[in-house]
Amino acid sequence: MSTSFALSRRERKPKAYVARYAWPHDQGAPLRVVAGHHFNRQAEIFVPTAIYDTRLRYLPWFDGTECAKSTYYHTVTPPSSFLRPEFFNEYIKKQNCLVLSLTGIDSEDVFCICEGMLQMSLRKEIYQQSGLQGTQSAYSNSRFNVTYDLRKPSMLSGSSAFNRLFSALTALTEATPFLVCVFPTEGKSPPPPLPAFFNATLYEQSLDLSRASNVLVPPLDPYVSVPKLNKPIGENERKKFTAEVVSEGYMHLLEWISLLAVGSPRVTMRDKTRALISSYAVFDDSDLEFLPPSKKNGINIVKLTISGFLTSQMLTEMYNSVIDILHSDDWAIMAVYGFEDAPVSWGAEEHGFLVSGENDYMLVMRSKPAAVANENDSSNGTSKDVTVFEVVGSHDQHS
Incomplete structure (x- = not known):
């Protein structure tokens, strides 16, 4: 089952769509997004350093062997x-x-x-x-x-x-x-x-690696940010309130991924940028007070960048490799950027540029302990979900 929001409804503006899917029950939906997007210039993989050092670095796409062959x-x-x-x-x-x-x-x-x-x-x-x-x-x-x-x-x-x-x-x-x-x-x-x-x-295909320290990570599931209300309200009002909070949470998550991708210091604990210059903050000061010490000081993250001319088959292999190695409480992000001047985006849908030719997508993969693990389940006793962002320019039939 998926939850979907259109994060922007204004005409002639780039749009972002988001949906969340359970894995492996709904694993076909994220794969359709990956497989249907053919003309890709770059992919970025973000994972905590511990996951990269112990698991990811030994996989073919991320140790350079497949990049050299492709x-x-x-x-x-x-x-x-x-x-x-x-x-x-x-x-x-x-x-x-x-x-x-x-x-x-x-x-x-x-x-x-x-x-x-x-x-x-x-x-x-x-x-x-x-x-x-x-x-x-x-x-x-x-x-x-x-x-x-x-x-x-x-x-x-x-x-x-x-x-x-x-x-x-x-x-x-x-x-x-x-x-x-x-x-x-x-x-x-x-x-x-x-x-x-x-x-x-x-x-x-080129492979580059960079590291970032003390990165603050917001909730990757915006539903956990929905506050409990002190006074009772009707079911319709509650649903509307929840949808607004979750939609804002997804927008914040997309913004965080974008800042992480460009290496902005605004997502790190050591950021000293004045509010007059940038008002963005991963957490409010009041939120920081309630964070556990392990999250309050941030974590170390590895960013892998694969650039060139990437086919959907290559990206499907990367996605499957990453989500398969996630254990309990692990996460990873895969951001893929399409060619802005391609005549199509997803499938055969017409794509234009005008002032912004975005046709990109991001996959946020999370793993958490399963409430009840099936003895025949081979997913390390965990449940996983994938949040899919599709960022589309205004001149694109996919929107």
Whole structure:
């Protein structure tokens, strides 16, 4: 069962949505968020130092071994290159590939390929010259979206539909910077290097580690912050009151994660920033009085940053690895940032930029002692839950 709030309802503003799920009963919901978001530039993992030193650092994604094996390419090439037989037949028809142009979604033509689907966001004049069939953008009268399923049985080299698309891309587009990730489908051997005509540069996913000391951690479950009322109120009023407190708690948690991500001293016990400069505080002074000593002085946290061109398959593996190692009273946070100029965000939903192109998500994973442990349960006698934040720009159909 999930609890969901829309944290912002104002039009033309970025929005944040939050839902909490029990694990493993509702584990499919967080996985759908991860698996449905294909174009990712960075992931950050936050865990207490004790968890990193004893467990996380020995896992493949976090000791650097998978980062070294999971490579991607940068190339400058015409979009029609991806329809040449050497690439089209090997990578689109047989293997999985992820392709994204590094162009501006507001002012240039943007291309991406995911799971065999070619999706283009074209300027109006380019669209009209191409002769391709598409639909007008939901956010601009001067842009059009064109989609082709390159894995359709009828989409073969030499077919009329293929030749029409290839001719349009050849005539209307110039050399464009692209990121390309090729990876095998399950059970298949690794794909060969990109064809030489791409003249591509190979990169590994980068892994960086940083540490923060004396970090104050707010309640990761805002429901524990709901105060008990001295006087009785009606059930509807109680529910409304609880929803407002919990919604504010989730907003505070999202703000804390954001400050933690940028390394702000405001989330540490040693912060001496004057209130005139910043009014943010993890806890009020009155709250600090009632905190146990173990939380009052903060804890040490490790931040792992993996950057490059990250597929949803990679991030699913990271998420599963992290939540599996959580024992009683453990927690971890995984923040993932999408490419702001990608033409889609989750699935095939149109994405734009305007003034903010956010398409990010955060997973807050918590583990606590189970009230009654099932003897056949393999989760170390604990229950877990996952809070999912989805941060979406105003020009995004996902919102």
